Amino acid sequence: MDRFTVSSAISIVSKRLGLLGAITCIFILPCAAQKIEVPKGTKVEFAVVGKEAKEPMTAQMSVADFQVRLKQGGTFSLSGGDLILAPADFGKNTTFFIAVDTLELKNGARIVTNGNTLIVFANNVVSENGGIVAFREDEHKGADGGQGQAGKPGVPGRLVSFHVIQKLTGILNVDIGGQDGGVGGPGGPGKPGVMGAKGDAPVWIPLPFPPFCECKKGGGGGSPGSSGETGVRGGNGGSGGILELFNVGASPIPAASYTFKSSPGRPGNGGPGGPGGAGGEGGLGGDGGGCCGGGPRGASGSPGQAGLPGAVGSLPNAGEAIVKNLELEFIVNHIRPDSPLDPKTSIFFKELK
Numbered sequence: 001m002d003r004f005t006v007s008s009a010i011s012i013v014s015k016r017l018g019l020l021g022a023i024t025c026i027f028i029l030p031c032a033a034q035k036i037e038v039p040k041g042t043k044v045e046f047a048v049v050g051k052e053a054k055e056p057m058t059a060q061m062s063v064a065d066f067q068v069r070l071k072q073g074g075t076f077s078l079s080g081g082d083l084i085l086a087p088a089d090f091g092k093n094t095t096f097f098i099a100v101d102t103l104e105l106k107n108g109a110r111i112v113t114n115g116n117t118l119i120v121f122a123n124n125v126v127s128e129n130g131g132i133v134a135f136r137e138d139e140h141k142g143a144d145g146g147q148g149q150a151g152k153p154g155v156p157g158r159l160v161s162f163h164v165i166q167k168l169t170g171i172l173n174v175d176i177g178g179q180d181g182g183v184g185g186p187g188g189p190g191k192p193g194v195m196g197a198k199g200d201a202p203v204w205i206p207l208p209f210p211p212f213c214e215c216k217k218g219g220g221g222g223s224p225g226s227s228g229e230t231g232v233r234g235g236n237g238g239s240g241g242i243l244e245l246f247n248v249g250a251s252p253i254p255a256a257s258y259t260f261k262s263s264p265g266r267p268g269n270g271g272p273g274g275p276g277g278a279g280g281e282g283g284l285g286g287d288g289g290g291c292c293g294g295g296p297r298g299a300s301g302s303p304g305q306a307g308l309p310g311a312v313g314s315l316p317n318a319g320e321a322i323v324k325n326l327e328l329e330f331i332v333n334h335i336r337p338d339s340p341l342d343p344k345t346s347i348f349f350k351e352l353k
Helices: 063-073 328-333 347-352
Strands: 008-012 022-028 031-037 043-045 075-079 082-084 095-106 110-112 117-127 131-133 159-170 172-175 204-206 213-215 242-248 258-261 320-326
Touching: 063 095, 063 117, 063 328, 117 172, 159 172, 159 328, 242 328, 320 328
Parallel strands: 031 075, 043 082, 075 095, 082 110, 095 117, 110 131, 117 159, 131 172, 159 242, 172 258, 242 320
Antiparallel strands: 008 022, 022 031, 204 213
């Protein structure tokens, strides 16, 4: 039978998800449908998204070619889980691209960017309490610093560029706030105090009567210990992300169809100061002489003071949402030909600001 005219359904139980969920792919060419159902909060790797949905746009694409490409992307439906793009990395921003006929986020399903860039093109978007978040609740803070190390900076929310060609059904919840900075590490302990100086040479004066001399000075005491080192600076909070929400139509997507938050991450607290150093040993007693005996050894120095707490990290900027309606030809003509948009040179963001 011709595979272009016959419908077939294939159920694939994902080993990655164990017994918790199943991935079902239904091929009704020229489009495909992929359905993933897992309990809420279950992590789902981006690798499970079908290659049809991730296929890049071609160079010099016409409007007709664009419409065919979205149909070929088929339907991607996620119920209950968190689709994880990639781990959070302050020094690396990876762009992820999806182009489908229909994107469904059901039963609270979310796409988790972890501060990576997400670009989506879809004819239809269905959200049943679904949405896009920068970070899961249990991964919303950078790593704390070890002793003498600064807290890790929070990863920024960066860019989510979402393009709805036909219709958005339901409410799309977007929270791409920056990650909190990590707590600074504790300061190191202070250095021990130096040994006290040896007592001075004896000083005595003769007397005309017994004991015929008077000893004026004995041995010196030890020096106090040094103060502990200052705690280390906390990590900077991550800046809030940018949402580009575009649609084709006479008016922009109404505010009632989406929620948006993009708060800056909280800066990490500075680490505690290190403990004071131990007091130095008492100095040796001064030598005896004349009617003076040798001086006693000095007392040990007092411990040093504890170091000061580290500085709090810097407060970053909040993000913003850019919501506009565009002509389809404009969207097609401004798609990067062979790769997803670079968030640093986002044409949409620059031209529509």
